[in-house]
Amino acid sequence: MGVATFFNPTRQTRVLPGFGLALGYTLVYLSLIVLIPLSAVFIKTATLSWGEFWAIISSPRVVATYKLSFGASLLAAAINTVFGLMLAWALVRYSFPGKRLIDALVDLPFALPTAVAGIALTALYAGNGWIGSLLAPLGIKVAFTPLGVLVALVFIGVPFVVRTVQPILEDLETELEEAAASLGANRLQTFTKVLLPTLLPALLTGFALAFARAVGEYGSVIFIAGNIPMVSEITPLIIITKLEQYDYAGATAVAVVMLVFSFLMLLAINLLQAWSAKRTGRNR
Amino acid sequence: MAAVGIVYGRGDARRYETNPATRETDWVKWLILTAALSFFLLFLLMPLIAVFTEALRKGWLTYLTAITDPDALSSVRLTLLVAAISVPLNLVFGVAAAWAIAKFEFRGKRFLTTLIDLPFSVSPVIAGLIFVLLFGAHGWFGAWLFEHDIKIIFAVPGIVLATVFITVPFVARELIPLMEAQGREEEEAAVVLGASGFQAFWRVTLPNIKWGLLYGVILCNARAMGEFGAVSVVSGHIRGQTNTMPLHVEILYNEYNFAAAFAVASLLALLALVTLALKTFIEWKVERGMRDTV
Numbered sequence: 001m002g003v004a005t006f007f008n009p010t011r012q013t014r015v016l017p018g019f020g021l022a023l024g025y026t027l028v029y030l031s032l033i034v035l036i037p038l039s040a041v042f043i044k045t046a047t048l049s050w051g052e053f054w055a056i057i058s059s060p061r062v063v064a065t066y067k068l069s070f071g072a073s074l075l076a077a078a079i080n081t082v083f084g085l086m087l088a089w090a091l092v093r094y095s096f097p098g099k100r101l102i103d104a105l106v107d108l109p110f111a112l113p114t115a116v117a118g119i120a121l122t123a124l125y126a127g128n129g130w131i132g133s134l135l136a137p138l139g140i141k142v143a144f145t146p147l148g149v150l151v152a153l154v155f156i157g158v159p160f161v162v163r164t165v166q167p168i169l170e171d172l173e174t175e176l177e178e179a180a181a182s183l184g185a186n187r188l189q190t191f192t193k194v195l196l197p198t199l200l201p202a203l204l205t206g207f208a209l210a211f212a213r214a215v216g217e218y219g220s221v222i223f224i225a226g227n228i229p230m231v232s233e234i235t236p237l238i239i240i241t242k243l244e245q246y247d248y249a250g251a252t253a254v255a256v257v258m259l260v261f262s263f264l265m266l267l268a269i270n271l272l273q274a275w276s277a278k279r280t281g282r283n284r
Numbered sequence: 285m286a287a288v289g290i291v292y293g294r295g296d297a298r299r300y301e302t303n304p305a306t307r308e309t310d311w312v313k314w315l316i317l318t319a320a321l322s323f324f325l326l327f328l329l330m331p332l333i334a335v336f337t338e339a340l341r342k343g344w345l346t347y348l349t350a351i352t353d354p355d356a357l358s359s360v361r362l363t364l365l366v367a368a369i370s371v372p373l374n375l376v377f378g379v380a381a382a383w384a385i386a387k388f389e390f391r392g393k394r395f396l397t398t399l400i401d402l403p404f405s406v407s408p409v410i411a412g413l414i415f416v417l418l419f420g421a422h423g424w425f426g427a428w429l430f431e432h433d434i435k436i437i438f439a440v441p442g443i444v445l446a447t448v449f450i451t452v453p454f455v456a457r458e459l460i461p462l463m464e465a466q467g468r469e470e471e472e473a474a475v476v477l478g479a480s481g482f483q484a485f486w487r488v489t490l491p492n493i494k495w496g497l498l499y500g501v502i503l504c505n506a507r508a509m510g511e512f513g514a515v516s517v518v519s520g521h522i523r524g525q526t527n528t529m530p531l532h533v534e535i536l537y538n539e540y541n542f543a544a545a546f547a548v549a550s551l552l553a554l555l556a557l558v559t560l561a562l563k564t565f566i567e568w569k570v571e572r573g574m575r576d577t578v
Contacts, residue, residue, distance in 0.1 A: 014388070015472040017481035022384035026396070029377045033449055034402055037414040040424065044417050083323040090320040093306070094313060095297040102321075104564040108328050110503070111556035111563075113510025115530040116549040119537050120331040123338050123546075130330065155327050174299070174306050181305035187312070216407030219512035219530070223537065236409040240517065243413065248422060255410045262405040269405075270398060 041259060044252045056253040061229055062238055066257075068146055069235040073214035076153035081207045084161025085199070091162070092169045106163070109156045114219025121152055122224045144226030149234060152221045153214040160213065161206030168202045168280055201276035208272055212265040216258065335553045338546035350536075350547035358524045359532035359548070362440070366515075366528060367508040370448040374504055378455025379497075383485070386463030387471065397460060403452045411449045412517025415442055438520030443528065446514040451504045458500035459493060466492055495573075499566050506559040510552055 045053060056062065090096070091103050109117065125132045125142040132143060142148050172195070180190040218236040225232045233241075235258060242251035300306040308316070340347055350356060381400060385393055403411065417423050419436040429436060436442045470492070474484040490497075512530040519526045521535060529552055536545035 015475050016387055016468060019384060019388045022380045026377065026381040026384055030399060034452060037418055037449065040414050040417040041410065083320065086316050086320040087323060090317050093297055093300045094317055095301065096317065102324055104560050105328055107560055107563065108332060108556065111506045111559040113512060113530045113552045115512040115533050116335060116552045117331060119533065119545060119549060120334045123334050124330055155331065158327055174303060178305040187308055212405055218407065218409050236407050236513065239409050239413060243416065243517065248417065251413060252417065255413055258407055258410060266398065266405045
């Protein structure tokens with residue numbers, strides 16, 4: 001049991017069988033499907049010199065995609081944080097007709113294939129669409145502009161904040177608010193001084209999850225973005241463009257930038273979740 | 285102890301609405317409710333309705349022609365095939381990983397849990413790219429695969445690999461917290477009483493985790509059938525051969541064949557609705573089961 005002895009230096013007496021097999025299978029599967037393929041990105045990039053790598057990832061067209069991808073993702077995550085909190089609040093605290101249905105549909109962006117979301121949003125926000133035709137007289141164009149990218153990223157980020165805040169809100173003891181009210185706090189004070197600090201870790205976790213997802217998003221964005229270089233081109237798309245031109249090194253270099261960002265976000269999200277668990281005394 | 289007559293249960297909003305300390309004034313309530321519901325309408329409900337109205341814009345005949353087109357049917361078959369391979373693979377993986385992580389103590393457990401979540405934070409485009417780097421014509425194994433006449437990229441195996449990568453975490457992340465919460469006493473009792481490890485799993489663990497397992501499988505399946513970015517990179521978009529349903533939607537859309545694109549998209553939207561319905565049903569079932577045991 002090589003695997004078992006390495007991972008379990010203390011070797012406490014163990015009744016249940018199957019540890020070596022289960023862990024061994026997990027590690028082999030994860031290595032073959034995830035870790036070895038992912039390492040290909042870094043090994044491929046290592047064939048570039050530092051100068052070549054830098055030239056690719058800092059070329060003006062690529063930098064323009066970072067600005068759009070990260071900027072629109074930050075803004076989308078912020079919008080989702082505000083409205084996600086209100087939606088979670090309404091679902092937990094108010095009774096209204098159709099609540100169960102709305103609660104179930106919050107997860108739609110997880111279940112609806114991104115390509116379907118992409119063409120549906122484009123149909124809505126195009127100049128002749130239901131929403132687009134209302135905005136056109138005001139001089140606002142959404143589809144095929146950076147604003148369209150924002151709309152798609154808001155869509156795919158909806159569930160993250162709602163689903164991280166909702167359980168915390170449900171578990172909150174009403175005694176806290178009763179104490180605040182009996183001590184003379186008004187509702188706004190109770191919210192900002194009592195509730196918000198408790199909800200903050202969950203809000204930030206939801207924000208980070210929505211942001212991380214938005215930066216890597218591809219399917220829902222490309223239909224509505226118009227994909228004009230320097231204007232409405234996102235970073236994942238430039239990887240595809242480079243691949244289609246057989247520029248593997250270029251595609252991989254940009255992928256490394258995105259992967260490093262993903263790892264940092266994963267770390268940040270883990271820290272936030274640990275903080276959230278500590279703050280609210282619940283696990284996950 | 286609040287001296288209120290009726291005690292409302294958890295999940296019932298009336299326990300907040302009847303308590304002066306947790307209630308907002310009416311206009312604040314209506315403001316929040318209006319903002320939240322408008323957001324819901326604008327970003328979730330309208331796109332969903334748009335899919336079906338666009339699909340039926342030119343009538344049922346066009347709709348039926350579009351979804352019975354041979355290329356559309358072949359995309360449905362490929363999508364089902366890809367899900368039928370990748371979901372069971374990740375189901376077995378999820379159970380094995382959860383068994384190791386939830387039932388045993390070992391070094392690096394948290395790190396392993398994070399690694400399992402990794403595919404969620406990687407852009408789908410990169411998930412496709414890595415398999416092109418490995419198995420593409422100029423990839424590490426490209427020359428070897430060419431000599432032996434094996435096609436992975438721009439063929440079905442590549443689509444399956446990319447889908448498996450994307451859906452790795454789904455079952456595992458549902459099972460790990462569930463099995464951790466359940467502890468290991470029941471299985472240990474079974475083993476002490478003479479059950480084999482397999483019997484303990486089959487008779488004790490499985491009945492305890494069946495809803496969580498199903499939940500993970502449903503979400504895994506929805507993503508496997510709907511994945512677009514990763515599959516798009518490795519597919520090559522060969523009609524009737526390497527087109528999954530989402531890719532077929534893209535091709536039709538780019539050819540300005542909007543009615544047909546939305547018709548195929550509506551099938552995927554139905555899949556999403558069925559997924560959400562099953563998910564809600566399982567949540568209701570689990571909630572009720574928990575209330576019954578209390």
